[in-house]
Amino acid sequence: MTALAGEVQAGLWPDEPDTDAERPTVCEFTETWYSYGGGEPAVENVSFRVRRGDFAAVLGPNGSGKTTLLRLALGLLKPSRGSVELFGEPSSRFRDWSRVGYVPQRVEGLGIHFPATVEEIVEQGLYSGFDPLAIFRRHGRKAVLEALELAGIAHLRTRPIESLSVGQRQRALIARAIAGRPELLFLDEPVSGVDAAGRDRFHELISSLNREQGMTVFLISHDIGAVMQGATVCACINRTIVFHGPPHRITGEHLAELYGFPVDVLVHDALHEHR
Amino acid sequence: MPEIFQFDFMIRALIGGSMVAILAPAFGLFIVLRRLSLIADTLSHVALMGVAIGFVTSIYPTFVALIATTLSAAGIEQLRARGRLPGDAALAVFLYSSLAIAVIVISKSTGFNADLFGYLFGTVLSINDRDLWLIGILLVIVVVFVAAFYAELTQSAFDPDLAHVAGVRVNATNLALAILTGATVTASMRVVGVLMVGALIVIPVLAALRLARDFRAALILSIGFGLLSVWVGLIVSFYADLAAGGAIVMTTVAILALAEITGHLRDRLATRRGFATGVSTKTSGDKDSVSTVETGQGASPE
Numbered sequence: 093m094t095a096l097a098g099e100v101q102a103g104l105w106p107d108e109p110d111t112d113a114e115r116p117t118v119c120e121f122t123e124t125w126y127s128y129g130g131g132e133p134a135v136e137n138v139s140f141r142v143r144r145g146d147f148a149a150v151l152g153p154n155g156s157g158k159t160t161l162l163r164l165a166l167g168l169l170k171p172s173r174g175s176v177e178l179f180g181e182p183s184s185r186f187r188d189w190s191r192v193g194y195v196p197q198r199v200e201g202l203g204i205h206f207p208a209t210v211e212e213i214v215e216q217g218l219y220s221g222f223d224p225l226a227i228f229r230r231h232g233r234k235a236v237l238e239a240l241e242l243a244g245i246a247h248l249r250t251r252p253i254e255s256l257s258v259g260q261r262q263r264a265l266i267a268r269a270i271a272g273r274p275e276l277l278f279l280d281e282p283v284s285g286v287d288a289a290g291r292d293r294f295h296e297l298i299s300s301l302n303r304e305q306g307m308t309v310f311l312i313s314h315d316i317g318a319v320m321q322g323a324t325v326c327a328c329i330n331r332t333i334v335f336h337g338p339p340h341r342i343t344g345e346h347l348a349e350l351y352g353f354p355v356d357v358l359v360h361d362a363l364h365e366h367r
Numbered sequence: 368m369p370e371i372f373q374f375d376f377m378i379r380a381l382i383g384g385s386m387v388a389i390l391a392p393a394f395g396l397f398i399v400l401r402r403l404s405l406i407a408d409t410l411s412h413v414a415l416m417g418v419a420i421g422f423v424t425s426i427y428p429t430f431v432a433l434i435a436t437t438l439s440a441a442g443i444e445q446l447r448a449r450g451r452l453p454g455d456a457a458l459a460v461f462l463y464s465s466l467a468i469a470v471i472v473i474s475k476s477t478g479f480n481a482d483l484f485g486y487l488f489g490t491v492l493s494i495n496d497r498d499l500w501l502i503g504i505l506l507v508i509v510v511v512f513v514a515a516f517y518a519e520l521t522q523s524a525f526d527p528d529l530a531h532v533a534g535v536r537v538n539a540t541n542l543a544l545a546i547l548t549g550a551t552v553t554a555s556m557r558v559v560g561v562l563m564v565g566a567l568i569v570i571p572v573l574a575a576l577r578l579a580r581d582f583r584a585a586l587i588l589s590i591g592f593g594l595l596s597v598w599v600g601l602i603v604s605f606y607a608d609l610a611a612g613g614a615i616v617m618t619t620v621a622i623l624a625l626a627e628i629t630g631h632l633r634d635r636l637a638t639r640r641g642f643a644t645g646v647s648t649k650t651s652g653d654k655d656s657v658s659t660v661e662t663g664q665g666a667s668p669e
Contacts, residue, residue: 166532189534201400201525205576207585208525216522219533227517227583252580268529278532 115143123174134160136332147302149323150312158312193269197280217271243267259290279311295321383494384597392589395568400524409462410552411564413439416465419472436549444545489560489612559612570619574626
């Protein structure tokens with residue numbers, strides 16, 4: 093397996109300078125396969141790695157296996173073949189969850205009058221193991237307030253989470269994810285259902301978390317625009333990896349392969365913004 | 368002293384009923400939020416099977432019911448967690464097979480129809496000391512569990528995947544939740560009967576969810592509505608000579624209706640106020656005014 097990993101590694105970063113090798117890997121897929129219930133593979137022979145400080149974007153159409161990839165990384169699924177590692181440990185056995193934040197696309201509990209204020213939801217991000225006195229803990233902890241400030245929703249602190257707009261809920265979930273100061277932040281289609289202005293503000297927020305707070309970001313999206321704003325490395329996936337590298341090297345051909353029809357790349361302006 | 372307190376059986380009913388009124392909704396909150404209300408229903412049929420077996424074998428029926436619900440709850444949770452069966456399919460298998468066993472056992476034996484009627488529709492007025500002790504012990508266990516695992520329970524209720532990534536052992540939490548649901552069902556069965564157990568677990572919680580703005584308030588309101596239902600139901604049943612279980616469940620429904628009306632009025636008020644503040648803060652800063660207007664609309668999903 094080590095020989096294979098070396099081979100894959102060499103193929104992964106054809107154009108990147110040597111500095112990359114110095115940054116530790118925080119999440120790594122090695123020849124990962126996954127199929128649901130033994131059917132057609134949803135993820136096919138995927139290998140790539142995310143290094144500390146990266147803003148990694150995984151791009152792919154609906155049904156391309158992006159979400160499966162994310163669930164594998166979070167240890168919610170076990171690969172059928174190959175391996176998925178978080179901070180050097182198989183993700184299904186990983187326990188040090190304070191290093192990881194996660195912003196899901198959808199939350200199961202919302203939509204049924206879930207009785208929680210924004211603050212209570214953000215506090216959940218500070219969970220650090222069994223605490224029998226949790227029910228008596230006071231609100232207003234510093235880390236919660238800071239996370240709310242960073243996410244730009246400090247003024248919504250005492251509001252019921254259900255009364256928030258879609259964009260505000262996403263920010264609340266971000267605040268929840270970053271409250272514990274994770275090293276690695278996973279985001280699943282974070283802007284679906286958010287209007288264009290909200291989307292831009294959202295991407296600014298993620299970029300600043302990456303650049304200013306030094307958080308490694310792993311974002312999946314079907315929206316190429318989302319990926320282009322701030323991402324430092326990009327993987328295009330349609331069950332298997334179609335392209336992997338810096339976003340400015342994505343060509344129309346890659347996208348045609350990805351989406352099954354010709355796509356003009358009109359995103360070069362956005363590209364100049366990233367470092 | 369009012370007439371109602373002069374009867375020993377009424378005092379026992381009030382004590383037992385009050386303990387169940389705390390127990391069922393406190394736990395029901397997490398069951399409702401996990402959308403597992405059907406589990407309570409399934410386990411109540413399992414409890415019925417336990418009661419039937421208890422009658423035939425002359426073992427304390429509530430105790431047999433407790434064992435049966437505990438084992439079934441663990442079984443259901445294992446099937447669900449391993450993805451062998453979709454959650455509701457696993458429940459259907461347990462519900463119908465235990466009901467079938469209950470029917471067979473009951474048909475094979477004669478002479479406990481009157482007692483069975485009590486288990487189906489509630490026997491709160493004939494609660495004995497042994498029942499009170501059992502309910503009391505369960506109450507202590509559940510209250511300690513909910514308090515100690517408050518963070519784990521609320522995390523799992525919000526979203527199991529998020530809870531997993533936060534470091535919560537979701538499967539273990541779910542298993543404990545399912546097993547204690549069985550215990551809760553068995554205890555509540557004495558008060559409102561097997562057929563209406565789900566009502567006492569679910570309906571006070573629905574009323575609380577309509578009004579509560581944070582989690583602790585929801586927990587306290589659920590318990591408060593549960594207690595109110597049992598007290599009002601018992602008093603009405605005593606003076607109007609109605610079936611106690613039915614009166615209690617109808618009270619929960621009345622409370623839910625009142626909560627819905629109150630919630631609706633409050634939403635309308637909030638919408639009006641939300642728009643007003645939205646306009647007034649427009650001068651103070653762009654970003655804030657946008658979100659305030661959004662929130663005004665968000666407050667009334669209807």
